[in-house]
Amino acid sequence: MVGSAILRKLQAEGYQHFALANSRELDLRSQAEVNEFFRKEKPDDVFLAAAKVGGILANNIYRAEFLYDNLMIEANVIEAAYRNGVQKLMFLGSSCIYPKMAPQPLKEEALLTGLLEPTNEPYAIAKIAGIKLCDAYRSQYGCNFVSVMPTNLYGPNDNYHPENSHVLPALLRKFHEAKQNDAPFVTLWGTGTPRREFLHVDDLADACYFLMQHYDNPGFVNIGTGEDLPILELAQMVQRIVGYQGEIHHDLSKPDGTPRKLMDVSKLHSLGWKARIGLEEGIKSVYASVKGQL
Numbered sequence: 001m002v003g004s005a006i007l008r009k010l011q012a013e014g015y016q017h018f019a020l021a022n023s024r025e026l027d028l029r030s031q032a033e034v035n036e037f038f039r040k041e042k043p044d045d046v047f048l049a050a051a052k053v054g055g056i057l058a059n060n061i062y063r064a065e066f067l068y069d070n071l072m073i074e075a076n077v078i079e080a081a082y083r084n085g086v087q088k089l090m091f092l093g094s095s096c097i098y099p100k101m102a103p104q105p106l107k108e109e110a111l112l113t114g115l116l117e118p119t120n121e122p123y124a125i126a127k128i129a130g131i132k133l134c135d136a137y138r139s140q141y142g143c144n145f146v147s148v149m150p151t152n153l154y155g156p157n158d159n160y161h162p163e164n165s166h167v168l169p170a171l172l173r174k175f176h177e178a179k180q181n182d183a184p185f186v187t188l189w190g191t192g193t194p195r196r197e198f199l200h201v202d203d204l205a206d207a208c209y210f211l212m213q214h215y216d217n218p219g220f221v222n223i224g225t226g227e228d229l230p231i232l233e234l235a236q237m238v239q240r241i242v243g244y245q246g247e248i249h250h251d252l253s254k255p256d257g258t259p260r261k262l263m264d265v266s267k268l269h270s271l272g273w274k275a276r277i278g279l280e281e282g283i284k285s286v287y288a289s290v291k292g293q294l
Contacts, residue, residue, distance in 0.1 A: 001153065001155060001156065001157040001158050001159070001201050002049040002092060002150075002153065002201060002204065002205075003047070003049045003050065004156065004157050005155060005156070005157075005201040005202055005204060005205035006047050006049060006205045006208055006209070007020075008202070008205065009202070009205035009206060009208075009209050010209065013209065019037070019041035019043045021037060023050075028050050028072070028073040028076055028077060029068075029069055029072040029073060029076070030076070031072075031076045031079075034076040034077060034080045035076075035080050035083070037080070038080040038081065038083070038084040038086075039084060042084060042085075043081075043084075043086060044086065044087045044088075045086065045087055045088045045089070045090075045212065046077065046081050046086050046088075046089040046090070047089075047090050047092070047208060047212075048073075048074065048077050048078070048089060048090065048091045048092060048130075049092045050073055050077070051070050051073060051092075051127075052065060052066055052069040052070055052073075052123075053094075053123075053159075053166075054066075054159075054165070054166070055165055055166045055167060055170065056119050056120070056189070056254075056255055056257050057163055058163070059119055059120040059122070059123055060119045060120075060255075063121075063122045064122070066120075066122040066123045066126065067122035067123070067125060067126050070123060070126035070127065070130075071126050071129060074091065074126070074129065074130040074133060075129075075133065077089075078091070078130070078133050078134065078137060078145065081143070081145070082137050082141055082143055086143075087144065088144045088145070088146070088212065088216075089134070089143070089144070089145040089146070090145075090146050090147070090148060090208060090211070090212055091130050091131065091133075091134050091145065091146070091147045091148070092147075092148055092149075092150060092208070093127040093128075093130060093131060093147060093148070093149045093150075093220065094123065094124070094127050094149060094150065095149055095150070095151045095152065095197075095222070095224070095261050095263055096116075096117065096120045096123060096124045096127070096258075096261075097111060097116075097124050097127050097128050097131070097149060098110055098111065098116075098261070099112075099113055099114030099115055099116060100114065100115060100116060100117040100118075100258050100259075101114055101115075101259075102114060104260050104262050105226065105262040105263060105264035105265075106222065106261065106262060106263050106264055107222075107264040108149075108219060108220060108221070108222060108264070108267060111128065111131075111220075112128070117257060117258045119255055119257055120257075127149075130147065131147045131149075131219075131220050134146065134147050134218075135147075135218045135219070138218055139218070144216055146211070146212075146215055146216065146217070146220070146221075147219070147220035147221075148207070148208060148211060148220060148221050148222075148223050149220050149221070149222050149223065149263075150199060150204050150223045150224070151197040151198065151199050151222070151223065151224035151225070151261070151263045152166065152167070152168070152196055152197060152198050152199065152261070153166075153198070153199055153200075153201050153204055154166075154168045154169060154198055154199075154200060154201065154282065154283070154286060155200050155201030155202060155282070155286060156201065156202075156286070156289065157201075158201075158286070158290075160172070160173045160290070160293075160294060167196065167231065167234070168198060168234065168238070168283070171188075171234065171235055171238045172238055172242070172283070172286070172287055172290070172294070173294050174186050174187075175235075175238050175239050175242040175244045176242055176244075176287075176291055176294045177294065178244050178246055179242055179243060179244040179245075183246060184246050184247065185246050185247040185248065185249045186235075186239075186244065186246060186247075186248055186249070187249050187250070187251050188231070188232065188235050188248055188249065188250050188251070189250075189251055189254035189255070189256075190231070190250065190251070190252065190254050190255060190256035190257070191232075191250060191252065191256055192230060192231045192232030192235065192248075192250060193230055193231070193232065193256065193259075194230065194231050194256045194257055194258065194259050194260060195228040195229060195230050195231075195259070195260040195261070195262065196228055196229070196231060196234065196260075196261060197224050197225055197226075197227060197228040197261065197262050197263055198225070198234075198279055198282075199223065199224050199225055199275060200275075200277040200282040202277065203225075203275045203276060203277050204223055206273075206276075207223045207268065207273050207275075208223070210271075210272070210273045211223075211268075211271070211273070214271055214272065215271060221267055221268055221271070222263040222264060222265050222267065222268060223263070223265070223268060224262075224263035224265050224268075224275070225263075225265070225275040225279075226262070226263065226264070226265040226269075226275075227262075227279075228260065228261075228262040229279075232248070235248055236248070237279070237280060237283065238283060238287075241280070241283055241284055241287055242287065242291075
């Protein structure tokens, strides 16, 4: 989802020369394959958006894979970028890097000030390592490697798998299928009280393109909207957009996850970028494009 959005943005800006490979063609967990790819392609700039990702269920079940795969991906790509003289690399992380009980909204300086959310700790640790790896290569070798931390994303090419998708695409699928099957209710995990922030992936791509041109410092930058809402309100919004008339039930045996994850985007705003796509507008456009495939 993220890689294709960045590619669309670069193409729209007139770029024509890309070094591309999907996961079947290039296993980023393999140092040998990554080294050969960089040796052959010699890219000037790299957007490191590749990762093993999923929702609460996938993060909690596949803990070893989420830690190992993501550590290998970022270590191989960052090292190969250094070895092959990449001019600039942008590492994309996640808002889950922050401590579970960090003060809201989440400021960049809150990193490593407390315990992580247990359900996605392996993924968070891998992403924190990626930030530190970029800073270490900058400090030791003078590499212009920067990091950005997007909030929860949605948009074209999202994952709608019933077991390992994130909350927004999962809700779109649930309500769509409930409407198609005339089901009396849709089950929502947990209490619905946790608050989440959502950013359209095209806005993320625009922010990444902007920061690739205007940000050259150690540390990282949050990318988000600076606005959030309870999961229950999100579910009700999706329900309206889909046109489902049934009820919403809660499965209280399922985890809520972190109580709130709202990004402080004052650093991003001070650099001169703000999100433009409203949540309801964005969900409507996404649903219109995917409902025939759900």
